Amino acid sequence: MNKTSFAVAAIAAAGFSLAHPALAQSDDKLGTVNFETSCKPEAQKLFNxxxxxxxxxxxxxxQKVFEDTLKADPECGIAYWGIALSLLWNPHVSPPAKNLADGAAMIAKGKAVGVKTQRERDYIDALAVMYADHEKVDHRTRIQAYAKAMEQLAQRYPSDDEAQIHYALALNTSASPADKTYASQLKGAAILEPIAERQPQHPGVSHYLIHLYDYPPIAEKGLNAARRYAKIAPASPHAQHMPSHIFTRVGYWTESIASNAEAARVAKESGDLHDQLHAMDYQVYAYLQLGQDDKAKAIINEMTAITGFTETFLPGPYALAISPxxxxxERGDWKAAANLQVRPSPLAQVQAITHGVRALGAARSGDPEAAKADIAKLVELRDKLRAAKDAYWSEQAEIQRQVAAAWVLYAEGRQDDALAAMSAAANAEDKTEKHPVTPGVPKPARELYGSMLLERGMPKEAFAAFDATLRKEPNRLGAYAGAAMAAEKSGDLTKAREYYGKVVAIAEGADKERTEVTEAQAFLQKH
Known part of the structure; x- marks a missing residue:
């Protein structure tokens, strides 16, 4: 990385600057890719x-390099495919409307210029599916259609590794969040694992394997890819960050912090503000699991000073909303939660985060009427997402509503109704998946259910809820502390010692203000 220089070219692109690093050798700091084209030799080099x-x-x-490719060879029609692919941005997130219009125009230009091989025409036709009727058809429907088109392309060219790699990625981005067999993801991984052996320096293979394994039951399968990717492409902010997706899933907080500190540094140097904020949110999450709140707060303070990114692309605005x-x-500061400021955003799912947490905070600090006002706003945002046919984020907003409404019932003294509502919210959340844009929700619904059970005087049931949380999201400090307290209150001192021991082990460097850690230490000294 030290030898890699970055030239930041200010290019008007969707209202923010485009950081364009200086070109590196293919085997230097970004890995190795060979995507064969019919273009002139200089254009081929740039295309790779x-x-x-x-x-x-x-x-x-x-995108900038593909534009340079066209300058080197104006008849290199596949370069328009490259530009259109770049304009989709992170394929796990719906791109801004302007990008869709621009990308559709690039597809049209690629077809107009013409390409010299059927294979290149097929690549353009497959990507065209992603842009078809984008003004009318929602992102989810289009990405599923694109996955089918890529399946056909991969079948047509079985010896073309690039076709297989892009198909594997499409299997992940189009997978149903409700499918707990992870059939699409495992199918994609099965395609990529042999390619990883053939092309060990290919950045996309390790990168997409991480995404394909980024689910609780299969996350450990991604550890090898996670540890490879950062080494393959040390100049890439995303390559430094991606290992933390797996580290988060398996609860390796120290490794996640290190990964994202480097990712944020590289992203800051190259002007990739969304990548920087995304990495910093993962740092905040990990520091909070270690009980190192001051370090988490310092990261948040740094985040709030970052400006100049597009507000219609999810990662940056999401990170700025969810980290506070x-x-x-995570610290149980419910009054602070109730008083969070709603950051202006054109994205309904971003505003929903804050309104959901404000409602939860108000209910848990004894102000159910204030909570109801934020719940009403949350319902409005949920319905807006439904109208936009955004099934995933509307469902997430609905789960937030269920969580907040359950705690309103509890605050109003309707404990049995509250427990039933909170159980339903936890079940609903368990049926879905976290989005790649986040290391996790502010606090899992089942963990909150455990807290409610504990407050209601049902420690055995609470322990089961905390333990279930830990099976899905290992090494969460709040779940360990809740399980330990529940075990103690139910009279199971053996389990209490085990879980208090885990609290101390995971958060031995916690700030003194973290009472759950000091309580765990006191219990262990006594017992």
Whole structure:
């Protein structure tokens, strides 16, 4: 990384600057890709360079290189495919409307210029599916259609590794969040694992394997890819960050912090503000699991000073909304949660985060009427997302509503109704998946259910809820502390010692203000 220089070219692209790193050798700091084209030799070299950036989601840089490819060879029609691919940005997130219009125009230009091989025409036709009727058809429907188109492309060219790699990625982005067999993800991983052996320096293979394994029951399968990817592409902010997706899933907080500190540094140097904020949110999450709240707060303070990114692309606005919410909720500071400021955003799912946490905070600090006002706003945002046919984020907003409403019932003294509502919210959340844009919700619904059971005087049931949380999301400090307290209150001192021991082990460097850690230490000294 020290030898890699970055030239930041200010390019008007969706209202923010485009950081374009200086071109590196293919085997230097970004990995190795060979995507064969019918273009002139100089254009071919540039095209491969563009694919290096694209496979690490350095999409704005890849777009610039594909534009340079066309300058080197105006008849290189497949370069228009590259630009259109870059304009989708992170394929796990719906791109801004402007990008969709621009990408559709690039597809049209690619077809108009023409390409010299059927294979290249097939690539353009497959990507065209992603842009077809984008003004009318929702992102989810289009990405599922694109996955089918990529399946056909991969079948047509079985010896083309790039076709297989892009198909594997499409299997992940189009997978149903409700499918707990992870059939699509495992199918994609089965495609990529042999390619990883053939092309060990290909950045996309390790990168997409991490995404494909980024689910609780299969996360450990991604550890090898996680540890490879950062080494393959040390110049890429995303490559430094992606290992933390797996580290988060398995509860390796120290490794996640290190991964994201480097990712944030590289992203800051290259001007990739969304990547920087995304990595910092993962740092905040990990520090809070270690009980190192002051370090988490310092990261949040740094985040709030970052400006100049597009507000219609999810990662940056999401990180700025959820990190302060995490800080309040993970520490049990319910008054602070209730008083969070709603950051202006054109994205309904971003505003929903804050309104949901404000409602939870108000209910838990004894102000159910204030909570109801935020719940009403949350319902409005949920309905807006439903109208936009955003099934995933509307469902997440509905789960937030269920959680907050359950705690309103509890605050009003309707404990049995509250427990039933909270159980339903936890069940609903368990049926879905976290989005790649986040390390996790501010606090899992089942963990909150455990807290409610504990307050209601049902420690055995509470222990089961906390233990279930830990099976899904290992090494969460709040779940360990809740399980320990529940075991103690139910009279199971053996389990209490075990879980208090885990609290102390995971958070031995916690700030003194973290009472759950000091209580765990006191219990262990006594017993």
């Amino acid at each position: 360079q563009g694919m290096l950036y694209q496979h690490s989601f350095w999409y704005r840089a890849s 919410a995490r800080y309040a909720v």
